[in-house]
Amino acid sequence: MTLPASVxxxxxxxxxxxxxxxxxxxxxxxxxxxxxxxxxxNGGKRLRACLVLAASRLAGGGQLCDGVxxxxxxxxxxxxxxxxxxxxxxxxxxxxxxxxxxxxxxxDEATAILAGDALQTLAFGILADPGVSEDxxxxxxxxxxxxxxAGVGGMAGGQMLDLEAETGTPSLDEVRQMQAMxxxxxxxxxxxxxxxxxxxxAALEAALANYSRDLGLAFQIADDLLDYDSDTESxxxxxxxxxxxxxxxxxxxxGLDAARQTAAELITGAEAALAPWGAAAADLQAIARFAIERxx
Amino acid sequence: MTLPASVxxxxxxxxxxxxxxxxxxxxxxxxxxxxxxxxxxNGGKRLRACLVLAASRLAGGGQLCDGVxxxxxxxxxxxxxxxxxxxxxxxxxxxxxxxxxxxxxxxDEATAILAGDALQTLAFGILADPGVSEDxxxxxxxxxxxxxxAGVGGMAGGQMLDLEAETGTPSLDEVRQMQAMxxxxxxxxxxxxxxxxxxxxAALEAALANYSRDLGLAFQIADDLLDYDSDTESxxxxxxxxxxxxxxxxxxxxGLDAARQTAAELITGAEAALAPWGAAAADLQAIARFAIERxx
Numbered sequence: 001m002t003l004p005a006s007v008x009x010x011x012x013x014x015x016x017x018x019x020x021x022x023x024x025x026x027x028x029x030x031x032x033x034x035x036x037x038x039x040x041x042n043g044g045k046r047l048r049a050c051l052v053l054a055a056s057r058l059a060g061g062g063q064l065c066d067g068v069x070x071x072x073x074x075x076x077x078x079x080x081x082x083x084x085x086x087x088x089x090x091x092x093x094x095x096x097x098x099x100x101x102x103x104x105x106x107x108d109e110a111t112a113i114l115a116g117d118a119l120q121t122l123a124f125g126i127l128a129d130p131g132v133s134e135d136x137x138x139x140x141x142x143x144x145x146x147x148x149x150a151g152v153g154g155m156a157g158g159q160m161l162d163l164e165a166e167t168g169t170p171s172l173d174e175v176r177q178m179q180a181m182x183x184x185x186x187x188x189x190x191x192x193x194x195x196x197x198x199x200x201x202a203a204l205e206a207a208l209a210n211y212s213r214d215l216g217l218a219f220q221i222a223d224d225l226l227d228y229d230s231d232t233e234s235x236x237x238x239x240x241x242x243x244x245x246x247x248x249x250x251x252x253x254x255g256l257d258a259a260r261q262t263a264a265e266l267i268t269g270a271e272a273a274l275a276p277w278g279a280a281a282a283d284l285q286a287i288a289r290f291a292i293e294r295x296x
Numbered sequence: 297m298t299l300p301a302s303v304x305x306x307x308x309x310x311x312x313x314x315x316x317x318x319x320x321x322x323x324x325x326x327x328x329x330x331x332x333x334x335x336x337x338n339g340g341k342r343l344r345a346c347l348v349l350a351a352s353r354l355a356g357g358g359q360l361c362d363g364v365x366x367x368x369x370x371x372x373x374x375x376x377x378x379x380x381x382x383x384x385x386x387x388x389x390x391x392x393x394x395x396x397x398x399x400x401x402x403x404d405e406a407t408a409i410l411a412g413d414a415l416q417t418l419a420f421g422i423l424a425d426p427g428v429s430e431d432x433x434x435x436x437x438x439x440x441x442x443x444x445x446a447g448v449g450g451m452a453g454g455q456m457l458d459l460e461a462e463t464g465t466p467s468l469d470e471v472r473q474m475q476a477m478x479x480x481x482x483x484x485x486x487x488x489x490x491x492x493x494x495x496x497x498a499a500l501e502a503a504l505a506n507y508s509r510d511l512g513l514a515f516q517i518a519d520d521l522l523d524y525d526s527d528t529e530s531x532x533x534x535x536x537x538x539x540x541x542x543x544x545x546x547x548x549x550x551g552l553d554a555a556r557q558t559a560a561e562l563i564t565g566a567e568a569a570l571a572p573w574g575a576a577a578a579d580l581q582a583i584a585r586f587a588i589e590r591x592x
Contacts, residue, residue, distance in 0.1 A: 026444075028473065029453030031460065036448065085413060090405035109386035110459050113409065117381060118452040120413065124420040125443025128436045137432035140424045143439050147421025148322075152332060156414040157325030163406050164327065177324065 004286050007050050010072075014049040015041075017069050018076060025122075031107070035115040036122070039103045040080040045294075047219075047287065048075040051190035052197075054283040055208050059198025062280065067132045068197045071142060074126040075190045078146065081119035082155055082186070084112050091163070120150070133197065142193055149189035158182025170248040176217065178248075183223075184216030191215070191284070203276075210273040211284065218266035219291045221259050224249040226296065228256070263292045300582050303346050306368075310345040311337075313365050314372060321418075327403070331411040332418070335399045336376040341590075343515075343583065344371045347486035348493075350579035351504050355494025358576065363428045364493045367438060370422040371486050374442065377415035378451055378482070380408050387459070416446070429493065438489055445485035454478025466544040472513065474544075479519075480512030487511075487580070499572075506569040511584050514562035517555050518588045520545040524552070559588045 002008075022037035049072035056068040087094040087102040088109065095105050104112035126132070127142045148154060158181030165178060191212035195205045228251045250259045270288045274281035298304075318333035345368035352364040383390040383398040384405065391401050400408035422428070423438045444450060454477030461474060487508035491501045524547045546555045566584045570577035 026449030027453045027477065029448055029456040029477075032448050032453055032456040081413075085409055088406075088409065090409060110384075111456065113381055113384065113386060114452050114456050114459075117377075117412070117416065118448040120416055121443050121447035121452060124439055125447060128424070128439035128443065130436075135432075136436040140426075140432040140435040140439070143420055143424035143436070147417050147424065151417035151421060152325055152328050152414040153322030156410050156417065157323045157328055160325040160328040160407065160410050163410075181323065181325075 003290050004283055007054060007283050007286060010050050010053040011046040013069065014046045014072050014076065017073050021073055031111060032114055032118060035103055035107045035111045036119050038106055039084045039115050039119065040077060042080070042100065043098050046076060047291070048079055048186060048190040049073070050287060051187065051212065051284070052194040054287060055191045055194025056198035058277060058280055058284060059195045059200035059204055065198055068194065070126050070129065070132045071193050071197050074123040074146070075186065075193065077119045077126065078123040078150055079186060081116040081123070084116040084119070086159060088112060091159070138197060141196060145189055145193060145196070149185040154181050154185035158185070165248050172253045175248040175250065175253060179217065179220040183220045184213060187216035187219060188212040207273045207276070211270045211288070214266040214270035214273070215288050215291055218263045218270065221250045221263040222292045222294065224251045225259055225263070267292050299586050300579055303350060303579050303582060306346050306349040307342040309365065310342045310368050310372065313369050317369055327407060328410055328414060331399055331403045331407045332415050334402055335380045335411050335415065336373060338376070338396065339394050342372060343587070344375055344483060344486040345369070346583060347483065347508065347580070348490040350583060351487045351490025352494035354573060354576055354580060355491045355496035355500055361494055364490065366422050366425065366428045367489050367493050370419040370442070371482065371489065373415045373422065374419040374446055375482060377412040377419070380412040380415070382455060384408060387455070434493060437492060441485055441489060441492070445481040450477050450481035454481070461544050468549045471544040471546065471549060475516040476513065479516045480509060483512035483515060484508040503569045503572070507566045507580065507584070510562040510566035510569070511587055514559045514566065515587045517546045517559040518590065520547045521555055521559070522592065563588050
């Protein structure tokens with residue numbers, strides 16, 4: 001399936017915004033700036049950025065507020081940082097990312113550590129910048145929410161639990177919690193941040209949180225299904241890698257059919273959360289379906 | 297020399313505040329939380345936190361504002377993150393820190409990478425929290441300033457230039473710029489953040505920036521002098537380590553006497569920047585002198 005033209009336009013706009021951003025990084029550390037660009041401009045789908053923009057448009061009555069593109073860029077920088085560090089030899093030890101050399105292969109390990117570090121810093125710097133919103137309380141809230149999503153109680157904590165799971169036999173509930181932190185928290189942030197920036201009502205913000213919680217888990221199950229199904233060529237990373245390293249994948253824990261069914265049910269739940277907003281939520285509904293129907 | 301009782305009390309208060317902070321980290325990633333505590337509660341002098349508090353007290357007419365302790369804690373978390381990542385095998389490859397096993401030795405490399413990552417996240421999360429200040433524009437500005445100090449144009453960029461210097465022959469100006477980014481930017485942030493939080497006038501904020509710029513460079517020269525002078529036992533890390541790795545130390549580039557004299561002149565400059573504030577700036581003046589007279 002393909003995404004609606006509006007979402008594809010959002011993705012292209014984010015791509016262009018990110019390119020400009022990396023043209024204007026300050027300071028003399030050119031190699032570091034280069035590695036940050038390499039790690040971020042990696043041909044990703046910009047799913048998280050598209051969530052920010054679609055949620056913001058829904059909250060804003062069909063219009064995008066000025067400054068929300070910065071929020072979308074910040075989420076992609078944070079996501080890029082997490083991929084660079086996850087790929088490091090001491091972590092998942094992955095030499096490729098989307099069919100290209102991982103950052104620590106294209107540069108070196110020290111540069112990759114610093115690239116991830118500086119991308120995280122950049123994400124927070126972007127969110128707090130007055131260009132995001134005239135309302136400082138919106139900027140501060142976005143920083144608070146991203147810190148909760150990315151930190152020890154979110155993404156970083158989830159990666160820690162994932163590493164620990166390699167040497168144990170995690171239960172389905174444990175894997176569910178780990179993935180909610182590792183992958184789900186940032187996806188949730190993306191949708192909620194778009195809502196916050198667009199001035200969502202409390203009801204819409206809660207609906208976006210429910211939508212993105214279900215979407216995040218479905219997205220991870222779909223990832224495990226792709227990992228199981230795909231060969232290295234079509235996915236751009238060694239297939240079955242997670243299973244080979246003994247991690248608890250949803251496919252291993254639930255079986256193929258149950259994993260497929262659960263992902264579909266979660267997306268039905270995500271769609272239901274936004275049903276009261278009808279056609280105005282069409283882009284978010286399309287992103288949800290895309291998450292489980294994509295081929296890479 | 298010893299620091300004034302007020303500064304020592306600040307240091308103890310920060311220590312206690314940090315301990316409480318690490319008691320209340322969210323989520324199930326207990327090993328990660330444990331490594332974050334280990335990396336931060338490492339017997340450091342809390343120089344940066346003391347700068348925050350002393351600058352805030354100066355700006356606030358002798359009183360500390362509520363919430364500034366959070367700012368001090370955030371700076372220490374950011375600093376701790378930088379030490380954990382700097383010590384990694386791919387970076388400076390240092391097995392000890394303050395005479396104790398470095399984080400990646402006490403835990404493992406993956407945990408240390410994540411501990412640094414999550415400490416950085418925590419620092420930004422703390423700054424944006426409403427507990428710091430009722431004024432969201434103060435919180436957002438602190439985040440903006442910390443991001444500028446820590447990112448590609450500041451600390452992370454400086455570490456990149458430092459790694460590059462290992463394979464080259466950096467000039468004195470290059471080393472000065474590198475250290476202004478790697479070490480100076482966060483010291484500058486600490487003093488300026490205290491001023492911002494305490495409601496400093498534009499004149500005081502500019503003076504704090506000048507004070508801390510000179511202090512930061514003097515602090516690094518003093519570090520190089522200690523590195524040159526000390527033996528492993530008294531310093532807690534292998535003496536002469538930087539020189540052995542071919543890095544441009546100020547002592548190597550300037551010679552011992554010129555390095556000592558330059559550090560003393562910089563501290564005279566730092567003191568002069570705050571001279572108009574007289575005795576109210578006594579704590580900051582004492583911290584400046586301590587920076588070059590300390591023995592570790």
